[in-house]
Amino acid sequence: MTKPEKHNNSYINREISWLQFNARVLQEAEDESVPLIERLRFLGIFSNNLDEFFKVRYATVKRIVQAGKGGKSELGGMKATELLEIITQIVIKQQSDSLDILSNIEQQLKTENIFVIDETQIEDFHHEFIKNYFIQKVSPALVTIILNDSVELPNLKDSAAYLAVRMEMNENQKQFALIEIPKTINRFIELPHNRGRNYIIMIDDLLRYFLNDIFNIFNYNSISAHMVKITRDAELDFESDLSKSFIDKISESVMHRQIGQPVRFVYDKNIHQETLQYLMSKMGIDSQDSIIPGGRYHNRRDYMGFPSLGRADLLYEKIEALPLKGLSLEGSIFSEISKKDYLMYAPYHTFSYVVKFLREAALDPKVKTIKITIYRLAEISHIASSLINAAINGKTVTVSIELQARFDEQANIDYAQQMEKDGVHLVFGVQGLKVHSKMCVIEREEGKKIKRYGFISTGNFNESTAKIYTDYTLFTANQSILKDINKVFAFFETNYQIFKYKHIITSPHYTQKVIFNLIDNEIKNVKSGKPGYLKVKMNSITSYKMVDKLYEASNAGVKIQMIVRGICCLIPGIKGMSENIEVISIVDKFLEHSRLYVFGNNNNPKVYISSADWMTRNIENRVEVSCPIYDENIKQELLDTFEISWNDNVKARILNEAQDNIYRKNNKNKIRSQLAIYDYYSNKLKK
Template sequence: MTKKKVPFLNREISWLYFNERVLQEAADESVPLIERIKFLSIFSSNLDEFYRVRVATINRLANLNEKSKALLGFNPKKVLNEIKNIVVRQERRFEQLFQATLINELAQNRIFILNDTQLNVSRGEFVRNHFRDRILSNLVPILIDLDKPFPELKDRFLYFFVRLFKKGSKNKRYALIELPQDLPRFLILPETNGLKFIILAEDIIKYCMNDIFYIFDYDELDAFSIQVTRDAELDIDKNISDKFIEELKTSLDKRRKGKPMRLLYDTEMPFDMLSVLVAKIKIEAESLIPGNRYHRFGDFIRFPNVGSPTLEYPPTPPLKVLGLHRTESIIDKIATKDYLINLPYQSYDYIILFLREAAIDPKVTEINITLYRLAENSRVINALINAAKNGKLVKVVVELKARFDENANIYWSNRLEEEGVQVNYGLTDYKVHSKICLVKRMERGRAVYYANLATGNFNEKTAKLYCDHSIFTAKREITRDLVKLFSALNNHTVAKGFKHLIVSPLESRNKFYRLIDREIRSAKAGKAAYLLLKVNSLADEGVVNKLYQASNAGVKVKLIVRGICCLIPGIKGFSENITVISIIDKFLEHARVYIFGNQGKEEMYLSSADLMSRNFEHRVEVGFPVLDDDVRQEIRDIIDFQLQDNVKARDITKLNNNRYHKNRLGTKVRAQVNTYNYLKNKHQQD
């Protein structure tokens, strides 16, 4: 009897289905118009990173021999081909949405995006003056000699590929123009009769192209935008040493010169120009992606709203937390009970106030914290520096290998060290991805600890957009384990033997499996058994197999997975008891919540970890139990809103068609709106 193949969706393909859900938001007519443009921007930025990292990795794997490919479980070249087919289809949908739908809807709101062919005399003069005053001196065209190597195109920079010729002549010259990254992308033109006009930098340059090449005797200039996305994976020695930061800086410099993974080009570009470009860049066929007129669409996240405020989501001012006050000691409050901050619905200021209080409290002697991604003007950093200046022992684990945040983290590390903070650059073989802080306070001659543990980063900027849970606690079950964990991290080691925390890389997998196995035993004994897991990504084969095992035993499994989901629900003999939904809405669902039925004594854990192999084996992650009954119920209520969502939730099925989730509820349930209103009512201050 042959063993049935375990259903497992390729993670790259699953990710593309996730990004299609982002594209759905841009198509959703109930979403305000400017927000729909921003969702196109998010889709584009996501795709850039996907090519820089994931496609780059698959491309490297494509060179493996057949035996190695068999061990992978998939054919890299076949996956690359499937990726291109899906991306080309999505790019067509993207272009249709932008050009045929959103631009028309902007026009209905008396807002017009003009290109270089649509300027009248007065607006043309305004644009030309702006070009000569603000742009021209920043442009350096490069004339191309086809007999010499082509200039190196930088990763994600915008370029014009230009063809110059004289009518009646067969002689053609080519040029390249690089657009500076700090060049403002949008110019608001003077309003006329209540009509608003916006033009992009590319169209300004195209309109004024003759001003760039005026010294040449050419009467025909054709210019088309292009963008190259390169392999951005770091290639560094894993040895953490005094030279590590220098090695990292060198690798970051090399990142711009990685192998081209994708060439986005304007589909209006003539074939002979495209042929010259492809031959000179030496890019492979599957990496050639026909795009639209405007590339690096990620910049559209800053698209100016020159119309009504109703074209954007109404503001949701951060709410207060009942019992916590700006003029009362947070530490004193935490000593009596746990407090939960639900971001971004509630204010991130409570975390800053906790750190600031620790920085000036005479009884506080030590602060330990892990930092992964930080805000540009970090108040977290300022609080830690103030603590060091006030004589506290401040120990910070900074993860220098946080992808695309390496330069920022190097900068902050230097700032901290200059101010007397002890900076630990993490571990040789593992990223420190946990989000934990521990404050030591001397009370009546003994050490008492206060902690903050979260599902998201100590980053006040992303805390305005990401849905996360952050818990304050002084419970000794938690703080004792944290003392042990920070002791190990500060000694550049990993630890095990934690009683209450679930810590990667040494213990998470086994502890997680044991919690699932407990539900399996309950189901086999005829008792009610269930799992409810909320994560960003589910891609670990071991976990997928364990969940299939639970389903087959009769455990009811409900999953909320925003992004990658390699598990395929609804497959007979594997996943008949598993349902999966994904929620894409105004805020980014980022929290990781693990709930286990436990025979009626429900247990809940929050975590910094997704269900991916890297989180189990290559990162220091922390899962922590929610021990306070009130806090646990509040999180459960929020999870229930998400399970009931019939507005922004999509069903993840074997069809991968991202159908919106429907249920029997008579009223519309939009989880993020319900959550905000629920917290607003529950936490009304006295």
């Protein structure tokens, strides 16, 4: 993998650090111990990540350049123009690596009698099938654009893949065209088996096979097709029209995203140069854009959906999500939570508890109100249907739905409109702040009193992602915590009023201050001869203020262990700056998404689960909640699972100044933390 040079003595640039995270994803595709079809799917994840990176982060840096700003303070001491060039070089190298990995995987698939063929390798026994498939499914779905010098090119769709067609006519004339690869049809077409062999052809190659049929009205001498893809700036631009609702503004902005400025153009490196220059001219792409030569196929994110082919031996072994010990899905969940707190750790535990909680609340005549935050929902959401059910049953249901959840805006708009129609009271957060906190509180009439029940999570209330994202959810009837949570919902309604909280830590008003105080306490303990340590698990750390505070703690002698999945602007292990900080990153079957903060507190740890990473946006520009853990058994459970993750010596990479993503290897027994944590919870059920 590419090793970017360090440009600053104190920080690693966030964009470069992110690219090195994606390199860890690519390592999974390269890892021969990973099942073969799963390796293809990691290639898809790598490609999908890269698409989002260019839409968001690369586009941001490009806007800094276009605005004529140096951007040094925002970019870790690096000039924006310099950073764009470094990004492009890293991506070109990673794309080249990924093509080599794909070629290797396809060779290994052949040894498993799985053949991914192109248009030149179609066998006679496949002809009838592919002819019918093309006529019945593919041809009606095609959008074909004939290019003409006198006609302006329509705006090409963001991240759609196109075949750029070149026809050589008589008298040295050329005719160019574009075929949009249909997204409504599976990219991978399973062909009939033969002699125990599986055959797959990509729809791109099926189109190449039928080029003569598609362009039969043109009198050409030769025809060729090469793939291109354009990625556009995904920033949402809002109109100032006060007569439009917030939903309407978001909807229009999402539509405008399809015609955003191009920030990346990827093309098949074998394309004819004349064709390439013609397309770039028509699309208005210039040298300021990131122009990436690639292989024959783009949109490799589609490999995330590579067919299983009935080959369980080439996939990860499925695990069955576990129940929570002592918390039945059959009885009343409220009666159990009223006795003690419970911690759900998805995907090791079943997400059904969240759905059960809301369904019971929707039906229980004693439940009067339900308040919940929503950031991302599943495509078919039992969460949404339960909330609608509750509103229909006469409950007062308040939903704070984040319409600006990036790339899920339209889905959230659709759900918001559906819920509003059925009587759910919608709150669109606070102007200028995204609501990223994950929480729910209900009020239930018990005797002459109102009692609150709720849950606070590190991740989205999404049944689909809960199967692959690791996240904590605390179910509690702790009235003190839930009183604080209720204040956050009050803030949504009256955001000119800033509340004080006795238990939870909230952004944007208190997170940095409270975390700094907790770190200062560790520094104080060390200076007094007492133990001082931090153990944190998060997705990313980019806030320089937080990094500097950790450096201060390290210099005071506080021992800091960090598990950071993604971006890490902190440089660990530097004498005189960060020698007491160690950082690892775990990339494996599940996406590590949970956030955990542990402060030693003189060996009486203070433990929090949180929706917030230590990024400037989470601390200053979002509504976030960090929730304390008071139940001693749950606290120990969190410490135990952190230690299991920290001792991973199979899927953990060491993050360091070199950013070389070396695996942590030692002579201890092999610990693959995700499997070990599942075993940990399985064993708890047996006790």
